[in-house]
Amino acid sequence: MPLVFTIALRNLFHDRLRLIATVIGIVFSIVLVTIQMGLYFGFGRMVTTMIDHASADLWIMPRGTKCFEDPSLLNTRERYRALAINGVAEAIPVVIGFADWRMPSGAMTPVFVIGSDLRAGGLQPWDLVEGRIEALTSAKAVAVDQTYFDRLGITGIGATAEIRQQPVQVAAVTSGIRSFTTTPFVFMDVDRARAHTGVPSGKATYLIVRLSADADRDRVRRQLMSNIGDVEVLTPAEFRERSRTFWLFGTGAGAALFAGALLGVIVGTVVVAQTLYASTKEHLNEFATLRAIGSSRRYIYNVIIWQALLSAVIGFSIAALIGDAVVRLTAGTALPIVITPGLIAGLFVLTLVMCIGSSIAAIVQVTRIEPAMVFTR
Amino acid sequence: MTDPLLEAVNITKDLGSGAAKVAALKGVSLALNGGELTLLMGPSGSGKTTLLSILGCMLTPTEGTVRIRRQSTAGADPEDLARLRREHVGFVFQSFHLFPTLSATDNVRLALDVRGEPSRAARVRSREALAQVGLAHKTRAYPRELSGGEQQRVAIARAIVGNPSIILADEPTAALDGTNGQAIMTILAEIARERGRAMLIVTHDPRLLPFADRVVHIEDGRILDAERGGVREMLEDH
Numbered sequence: 001m002p003l004v005f006t007i008a009l010r011n012l013f014h015d016r017l018r019l020i021a022t023v024i025g026i027v028f029s030i031v032l033v034t035i036q037m038g039l040y041f042g043f044g045r046m047v048t049t050m051i052d053h054a055s056a057d058l059w060i061m062p063r064g065t066k067c068f069e070d071p072s073l074l075n076t077r078e079r080y081r082a083l084a085i086n087g088v089a090e091a092i093p094v095v096i097g098f099a100d101w102r103m104p105s106g107a108m109t110p111v112f113v114i115g116s117d118l119r120a121g122g123l124q125p126w127d128l129v130e131g132r133i134e135a136l137t138s139a140k141a142v143a144v145d146q147t148y149f150d151r152l153g154i155t156g157i158g159a160t161a162e163i164r165q166q167p168v169q170v171a172a173v174t175s176g177i178r179s180f181t182t183t184p185f186v187f188m189d190v191d192r193a194r195a196h197t198g199v200p201s202g203k204a205t206y207l208i209v210r211l212s213a214d215a216d217r218d219r220v221r222r223q224l225m226s227n228i229g230d231v232e233v234l235t236p237a238e239f240r241e242r243s244r245t246f247w248l249f250g251t252g253a254g255a256a257l258f259a260g261a262l263l264g265v266i267v268g269t270v271v272v273a274q275t276l277y278a279s280t281k282e283h284l285n286e287f288a289t290l291r292a293i294g295s296s297r298r299y300i301y302n303v304i305i306w307q308a309l310l311s312a313v314i315g316f317s318i319a320a321l322i323g324d325a326v327v328r329l330t331a332g333t334a335l336p337i338v339i340t341p342g343l344i345a346g347l348f349v350l351t352l353v354m355c356i357g358s359s360i361a362a363i364v365q366v367t368r369i370e371p372a373m374v375f376t377r
Numbered sequence: 378m379t380d381p382l383l384e385a386v387n388i389t390k391d392l393g394s395g396a397a398k399v400a401a402l403k404g405v406s407l408a409l410n411g412g413e414l415t416l417l418m419g420p421s422g423s424g425k426t427t428l429l430s431i432l433g434c435m436l437t438p439t440e441g442t443v444r445i446r447r448q449s450t451a452g453a454d455p456e457d458l459a460r461l462r463r464e465h466v467g468f469v470f471q472s473f474h475l476f477p478t479l480s481a482t483d484n485v486r487l488a489l490d491v492r493g494e495p496s497r498a499a500r501v502r503s504r505e506a507l508a509q510v511g512l513a514h515k516t517r518a519y520p521r522e523l524s525g526g527e528q529q530r531v532a533i534a535r536a537i538v539g540n541p542s543i544i545l546a547d548e549p550t551a552a553l554d555g556t557n558g559q560a561i562m563t564i565l566a567e568i569a570r571e572r573g574r575a576m577l578i579v580t581h582d583p584r585l586l587p588f589a590d591r592v593v594h595i596e597d598g599r600i601l602d603a604e605r606g607g608v609r610e611m612l613e614d615h
Contacts, residue, residue, distance in 0.1 A: 003483060003490040010478030289474040292435060293535070294463020295491035296456060371459075372435040374474055375426045375547050 004299065008306030011283055019311075022275040026315025027322065029268020030351055034323040036261035037347070038337030040254060042330075045338055046180040047247040048240040050114065054123040058221055059239045060091070060207035063230050066250065067243040069112070069181075071097055073203040078228045082207060085223045087215030092122030093204035095190050097197030098183070102162040103153030111152070111163065111186045112179060115193020122208035125187040130157050131172030137189055141171035147332075148184035163196040178334045180247075209233075265354055272358035276308060280362035284369065291371040300366050304359045312355035316348055323347075380447055381408035382465075382542045382575040383432055388441035390427050390598075401427040402438070403598040409543065409575035414566055414588060417579045419595035425579045426547065428595065432577065433466055433545045434458040446542065463492050467536030469546035469565070473528045475520040475535075481507055482516045485534045492539060506534035510564055526557030530564065537568055544568065544576040550585065562588045 012019055045052075050068050051059075060082060062072035082091040095115040100108045116123040118136050125133070125143040135141055140160075144152060154161065159170045163186070172187075179185055194201060211220055217235070224233045234242065248254030280287070287300050323339060330337045390402040402424045409415055409432075419425050430436040431443060434450055435458070443450045445465050450458065462468075467488070475484045485503035490496075504516050510530040520528055529549060536544055546565065550558030566588045569576040578585065586592065594601040 002496065003486055006479065006483060007476065010476075014478050285474065286476050289470075289476075290487065290491065291459065292433075292462070292468055292470075292474075293488050293491060294459050294461075294466070295487075296459055299491055370435070371462075372426075372430040374468075374470055375430060375435075 004302045005306055007286075007303050008310060011279060011303070012307050012310055015279065015282070018275050018279060019314075022272055022311045023315045023318065025271025025275065026268055026311060026351065026355065027319045029264045029271070029354065030316055030319035030347060031322050031326070032264030032267070033261045033350065034319060034339065034343075034347060035326060035337060036257045036264065037343055038323070038327065038339050039335065040248065040257045040261075041340060041343060042336045042338040043180060043253060043257070044244045044248060046178075046335060047243050049177070050123060051236055051240050051243060053126050054094075054208055054236070055121055055210065056123075056208040056236055057211040057215075057217060058209040058224065059234050059236065060209060060224060060228065060231050061205070061234065061239075063232050065232065065242075067246040068239070069096065071205065073199060073205060074207070074231055076202050076204050076207075078231060079204075079207055081228050082209060082224055085220060085227060087211050087220040088209055088224075089212040089215075090120055090122075090208075090210040092117045092120045092208040092210070093190050094123050094206040094208055095193040095197060095199050095203075096205045097193070097199060099163045099186075099196050101152055101184070101186070102165075104159075104161065105153055107153060109151055109153075110183050112181070112183045113163070113186050113188065113193050113197050115188050115190040115197075116208075117190050122210075125172060125174045125177060125185075127175050127177065129173050129175045131170075133172065135171040136187065138171065140167050140169045140192075141188065142168045143172035143174060143187040144170055144184060145174045145177045147176070147178055151184055164198070166192075166195060168196075176332070180335055182334050265350065268351075269354050269358050272308070272311060272355050273361050276304065276311075276359050276362045277365065279307065280304060280365055284365075285374070287366050288369050288371055288373045291369055292374045297367065300369075301363050304362050304366065305356055308355040308359040309352060312351045315355075316351040319347075319351075320344070379411065381410050381444075382446055383409040383577075384442075384444040385428070385432055385438075386442045386444070388428070388431055388438045388443070390424075390431060390436065391439045392427070401598055402431070404441075405595070405598070405600055406441075407432070407593060407600065409577055411542065411573040411575050412570060413590045414569040414576045414578065415591045415593055416585055416589040417577055417593050417595060418581065420581075423596045424598040425595055427598075429545055429547055429577070429579050433468060434461045463488070463539065465541050465543055467539065467541040467544045469529070469532050469536050469544065469549045471548035471551045473520070473525075473532045473552070475528055475531055477520050480517050480519055481512060481523070481531045481534075484520070484531050485538050488535045488539045502538055503534070506538040507531065509537070510534045524557070525553050526560060529553060529557070529561050533561070533564055533568070537572075540572070542574055544574055546576070546578040548580055548582075549578060550580070550582055555584070558582070558584065 062074045065072055076093055079091045082088050097113050099113050101111040102108050221233050327337050327339050385407045388402050388405045392399050392401045417425055431438050482503045485506050486499045489499035507516050510533050512530050550561050
């Protein structure tokens with residue numbers, strides 16, 4: 001084992017209390033950053049869940065649409081213009097909107113209606129645990145998620161309620177389709193969605209475009225934009241990005257999450273810097289001895305940096321375990337914390353950088369050591 | 378006559394500044410030769426430690442020249458001085474300055490590690506150095522498990538493991554009882570004699586005089602006189 005590493009390790013474990021304080025600082029910091037960034041990714045994923053699950057090659061939407069939940073409308077006659085373009089196999093209207101769900105008890109709760117041509121399958125409910133998609137084509141039929149049974153005042157398949165004074169009946173039940181707004185999604189046929197949200201019959205929120213197998217998406221997209229006025233045509237990736245940008249940055253939610261993460265980094269840096277500085281001060285005599293027997297400054301810096309790196313690895317390992325537990329705990333919630341391999345790698349690098357950055361104060365202190373002080377101590 | 382291994386010529390050193398400025402050394406010249414054990418004696422505040430620091434390249438003189446193996450230290454930056462120390466000078470300190478968290482072997486190995494010597498070879502050499510000072514059986518011991526005399530022996534092993542040509546010792550027996558002090562001085566004298574090293578020992582202790590080849594007295598920043606030939610030399614003559 002390199003002696004520099006041994007010295008760093010022993011210095012670190014020499015004062016257990018200080019080591020605990022350092023590790024707590026790192027763990028607190030990294031867990032906070034993990035949660036904030038996990039929420040960021042989770043939120044980013046939740047706001048695009050409908051786009052992710054739609055079977056679309058292109059989305060046609062009113063110009064200026066900010067996100068999937070934007071209620072702006074376009075004329076359904078654009079559908080026929082779209083279908084007239086070579087390469088367009090289908091153009092499926094989607095209607096969305098908020099509505100009030102009246103429970104059998106008479107109580108009301110807001111819901112988010114999603115209507116699509118269920119025979120064409122543009123945007124259907126997924127992860128069904130009861131009932132079938134085909135059942136939704138029958139009159140009054142809707143699909144809801146089992147998570148919201150209590151909110152909707154129902155117990156399962158066959159339950160009835162009213163939306164905009166019109167009766168609905170639960171014909172299919174999904175699992176895990178949750179909204180970050182906590183407003184339950186209610187899937188139904190597009191025509192009934194219009195009736196339940198008050199959208200006029202000639203209007204739709206989106207047209208989901210499916211291309212024929214040999215179609216050139218970019219060419220079709222250019223033609224759609226030139227043939228249909230006052231709409232935008234986005235790829236799923238672009239629509240995802242637009243929705244995510246709106247919710248994360250247009251609303252300030254992302255900035256708040258980043259601010260929290262930054263706070264975590266600052267707290268961690270200060271705690272680690274303080275403890276490393278104190279540790280270096282305590283071992284000043286040893287560092288002066290090293291200098292006296294001819295070590296280079298770099299040798300001593302390496303000891304301090306190794307101490308920082310060891311603290312980082314210990315702190316990160318514990319933080320990773322806590323982060324994993326938090327991910328499991330929030331997995332079924334409306335806003336799960338999502339940790340990706342990239343985020344883990346990023347957090348590890350951040351921990352290393354934070355700890356090495358924290359060692360600067362200690363290094364500056366060591367730079368000032370006079371080797372001759374060994375004669376006076 | 379061979380060139381001295383360490384030579385200080387007309388050294389002055391001012392400490393502090395302004396009204397608080399003190400001339401710690403006032404034109405000191407001293408040469409240390411290989412195979413010679415020199416004692417530097419003088420009262421507190423006489424400039425012994427300042428001179429030792431300058432000879433050991435830990436302090437730079439205000440004026441004058443220090444030459445290690447004919448190489449002048451003038452104009453050397455702190456890293457150059459550190460290199461000179463690790464290549465040519467071994468130090469023994471009054472309070473040992475061992476790392477409490479390292480074993481005896483690792484404490485000795487430090488002197489080689491700072492030179493970038495490979496771990497395995499350094500470990501072997503460190504054990505050999507410990508054997509040389511009579512601590513072959515304590516290689517794994519930590520400083521807290523060693524007596525004062527044993528700790529000083531570890532420090533001596535650290536000073537000699539890199540085979541420096543110059544050994545500078547600051548009151549190496551001051552923290553030890555008489556028996557241990559004599560044992561340490563015997564080891565140091567052997568080291569100076571056998572390997573042709575130049576050794577300078579700063580001390581107050583007149584009991585060390587028999588070990589000296591030369592005694593240099595310093596007072597008020599000036600060298601008063603240098604006596605050549607200690608008891609050891611006289612005994613050897615007979």
